[in-house]
Structure formats: C-alpha cells, structure tokens
Amino acid sequence: MHHFKGTIYQAYEPILFQSIWxxxxxxxxxxVLIDGNDKGISKIVYRSCSGRDRLGPFRLSDITWLTANTENxxxxxxxxxxxxxxxxxxxxxxxxDVPEAFPLELRQYLPNVNYRHDTQRPLRCVVLVALRDIRPGEELFSNYFTIVH
Ligand SMILES: C[S@@+](CC[C@H](N)C(=O)[O-])C[C@H]1O[C@@H](n2cnc3c(N)ncnc32)[C@H](O)[C@@H]1O
Structure with a gap:
C-alpha cells in the first residue's frame, strides 16, 4: 500500500501558483487537492507547513520524503x-481521513500536511491499493480517473 504524499488543500483554498505546470x-x-510535487514552490510550501504543525516534541507529518533519507x-x-x-x-x-484517535507519535510518518493550520476537518490521505500481486521492479499503473469508494 502506497501513500500519495503532499500538501492538502481544501476546495476553497488557493493553489494557483503551486499548480501551474x-x-x-x-x-x-x-x-480536496493533494499537491505531491517534491520540487520548487510545492516543496517549500510542504516544508513550511510541516515545520509549523508540531505538538511538543512530535512532528505531525513526515518531511523525509523530500530528502534522500525517506523514513516512510x-x-x-x-x-x-x-x-x-x-x-x-x-x-x-x-x-x-485520518481518524482523531490515530496515535500522536505515529503522525510523524504521515506524508501529508494541511495547507491551512486552522483547517477544521481531519487530515485527508490517499493510498494506492494493489489490484493484484506486484513483483519487485514492476512499473505501477493506475487509472488516474478511477477512485474506489
Ligand atoms: C503523477 S506523474 C507520474 C510520475 C512521472 N512519470 C514521474 O516519473 O515523475 C504524471 C506525469 O507522468 C507522465 N505519465 C503518466 N502516465 C504516463 C504514461 N502512461 N506514459 C507516459 N508518460 C506518462 C506524464 O508526463 C504526466 O504528466
């Protein structure tokens, strides 16, 4: 199971500059939009939001996917x-949506962060689920326009 990582934008939040090209x-x-780009302005926005959202010693999202040492x-x-x-x-x-009861100490492994810190709704995540056994090295394909409910 794979995560679609990135910054979460509610439908009414501005994403124009981050979404060009x-x-x-x-x-x-x-x-709801997820900006999963690991370069340019998208990277800067994710880093900034992830650095902002901390609870005491805990990060609430994973930032390592933007580095060479990915923890997730x-x-x-x-x-x-x-x-x-x-x-x-x-x-x-x-x-x-990540349930409220999700353990605080495990949130540092979630590769998503809300763009707005005052977003009232739970964190959205999207995972990819294998439709059949997948061998090491196989290229992954999805139908970009199909979502499982
Ligand atoms: C979400 S990215 C997919 C990952 C991308 N191939 C990469 O290496 O970073 C979407 C982009 O991948 C390319 N792409 C996706 N599916 C493709 C396909 N079946 N054949 C060729 N290029 C594809 C297109 O350029 C598209 O804009």
Whole structure:
C-alpha cells in the first residue's frame, strides 16, 4: 500500500501558483487537492507547513520524503503512471481521513500536511491499493480517473 504524499488543500483554498505546470496534483472526490510535487514552490510550501504543525516534541507529518533519507518508503504514490489498453492498471486509489484517535507519535510518518493550520476537518490521505500481486521492479499503473469508494 502506497501513500500519495503532499500538501492538502481544501476546495476553497488557493493553489494557483503551486499548480501551474504541476502534474502531481491529485483531486479527491470532494475536490480536496493533494499537491505531491517534491520540487520548487510545492516543496517549500510542504516544508513550511510541516515545520509549523508540531505538538511538543512530535512532528505531525513526515518531511523525509523530500530528502534522500525517506523514513516512510511507502510514500511514493505520485510516481504511478497512467494505465492504457496495453498496460492495465495494477493499483487503484483509496481516499481516507485520518481518524482523531490515530496515535500522536505515529503522525510523524504521515506524508501529508494541511495547507491551512486552522483547517477544521481531519487530515485527508490517499493510498494506492494493489489490484493484484506486484513483483519487485514492476512499473505501477493506475487509472488516474478511477477512485474506489
Ligand atoms: C503523477 S506523474 C507520474 C510520475 C512521472 N512519470 C514521474 O516519473 O515523475 C504524471 C506525469 O507522468 C507522465 N505519465 C503518466 N502516465 C504516463 C504514461 N502512461 N506514459 C507516459 N508518460 C506518462 C506524464 O508526463 C504526466 O504528466
């Protein structure tokens, strides 16, 4: 199972500059957006939001996916390519909201952060679920336009 990492924007929040020429923006069913780009302004925004949201000694999100030393090796969801007739999808998307009861000390491994610190709703995450057994080194394909409810 892989995470689609990145900054979470509610449907009404401004994302214009971060989204220009950015193929890594994922749109959820309810129009929440995840900017999974690990470069440029998207990277700066994620770092800044992640540094801002801390609770005592705990980070509330994983920042290591922006570095060479990734602590959550599952946070690679945005590198999945689009399937075609010749190359069928082998993963699909599942959106979920992190429950309030999720342990504080484990939040540092979640590769998503809210753009706005005063967002009232739970953190949105999107994971990729394998549709069949996948061998090491196999390229991952999803149907960019299908979401499992
Ligand atoms: C979310 S990224 C996917 C990961 C990207 N291939 C990478 O290496 O970072 C989306 C971009 O990947 C490329 N892409 C996705 N599916 C593709 C496919 N089936 N064939 C060729 N390029 C594809 C397109 O350039 C698209 O804008």
């Amino acid at each position: 950015n193929p890594f923006v994922f749109r959820c069913i309810d129009h 090796p599952l946070a690679v969801g945005q590198y999945v390519n689009n399937c075609s007739n010749e190359r069928a999808a082998n993963v699909c998307y599942q959106e979920y």
